[in-house]
Amino acid sequence: MVPGGRLVVLGKQGAGKGTQCMRLSHHYVIPHISTGEMLRAAVKAKTPLGKEAQRYLDAGELIPDVIVLEMVGERLDQDDTKARGFVLDGFPRTVAQAKGLAALLSPSELDLVIDLEVPTEVVLCRLASRRVCVDCEAIYSVEQPPRVPWICDNCGGEVIQREDDTEAAIKRRLDLYDKETAPLVEWYEASGKLVRAPGLGTPDEVSDGLVAIIDERRGAGGFSFP
Ligand code: AMP
Numbered sequence: 490m491v492p493g494g495r496l497v498v499l500g501k502q503g504a505g506k507g508t509q510c511m512r513l514s515h516h517y518v519i520p521h522i523s524t525g526e527m528l529r530a531a532v533k534a535k536t537p538l539g540k541e542a543q544r545y546l547d548a549g550e551l552i553p554d555v556i557v558l559e560m561v562g563e564r565l566d567q568d569d570t571k572a573r574g575f576v577l578d579g580f581p582r583t584v585a586q587a588k589g590l591a592a593l594l595s596p597s598e599l600d601l602v603i604d605l606e607v608p609t610e611v612v613l614c615r616l617a618s619r620r621v622c623v624d625c626e627a628i629y630s631v632e633q634p635p636r637v638p639w640i641c642d643n644c645g646g647e648v649i650q651r652e653d654d655t656e657a658a659i660k661r662r663l664d665l666y667d668k669e670t671a672p673l674v675e676w677y678e679a680s681g682k683l684v685r686a687p688g689l690g691t692p693d694e695v696s697d698g699l700v701a702i703i704d705e706r707r708g709a710g711g712f713s714f715p
Contacts, residue, residue: 492518494703494712495597496576497590499674500605502662503612503619504688505695508628509605510578512696513703520569523578524557526626527564549658551582551665558589565593574600583669584676600712601703602677605695607688609663616659622646 494517500506507523514521528546531539538560545552561580564570581587591598607615618631624646629635639648653662677683684702688695706712 503616504607524580549661605688
C-alpha cells in the first residue's frame with residue numbers, strides 16, 4: 490500500500506460512499522472529506538454557514554455551488570490534505586463544482602474519480618433502513634443495528650435515522666442526483682479520470698475491489714500524487 494492520493498468517490502445517496510470513503514481513508518492514510526458531514530456539523534454548531542445551509546439540508550436540496558466551493562477550498566488549504574491528499578465524499582455534485590474543484594487544485598489535479606454503481610431499487614431500500622451516529626457518523630441499518638439499541642458502538646453517541654432519509658426527501662435527493670450529478674459522471678469520463686466500480690456486495694468485497702482498482706491505476710502510473 491502506498492499512502493496518499495487525490496480521490497473522488499461518486500455514487501447515488503445510499504450507494505455506500507460514506508462507508509467506502511471511510512475505509513479508503515484508513516487504507517491510504519488520507520483525510521476523508523465529506524461535505525454532507527461538514528454541513529451537518531456547521532448546522533449543529535449554529536455557525537453562519539450552518540444557519541444558511543439548514544433549510545437546504547432539511548429540504549434535501551443542494552447547497553449553492555459558491556457556498557460549498559468556499560467551504561471545500563478552506564478544507565483543501567489545510568496541511569494534511571496538501572501533504573497526503575484526500576478522498577472526497579459527496580463533492581463535487583455538479584459540473585460547476587467539478588470545474589471549481591479543478592481550479593482549486595490547479596496546477597495539481599485529481600488522480601482518480603470512482604463511480605460506485607448500485608441500482609436505484611437497492612439504494613432506496615438501503616436509505617430507508619439506514620441509521621447513523623450523530624457524533625461520528627458511523628453507519629448502521631435496521632438489519633445491522635448497534636450492539637446497544639440507538640447507541641454507537643464506536644463512540645457511544647446517539648444513533649438516529651437522518652431527517653433527510655424520509656421517503657419524500659430520499660425521492661427528492663435521488664431525482665436531484667439524476668438531474669445534477671449524473672452529468673458529472675459523463676464529464677469526468679471525458680477527462681479520462683473516471684472508473685466505474687461495482688457497489689454491490691459486502692462492505693469488504695466492495696472495498697477490496699476499490700483498493701484493487703486504485704492500486705492498479707497507481708501502478709500503471711495513473712497517479713500524479715504527490
Ligand atoms: P450527504 O450526506 O452527502 O447525503 O449530503 C447531505 C446534504 O448536504 C445534501 O442533501 C445537500 O443538501 C448537502 N450537500 C452535501 N454535499 C453537497 C454538495 N457537494 N453540494 C451541494 N449540497 C451538498
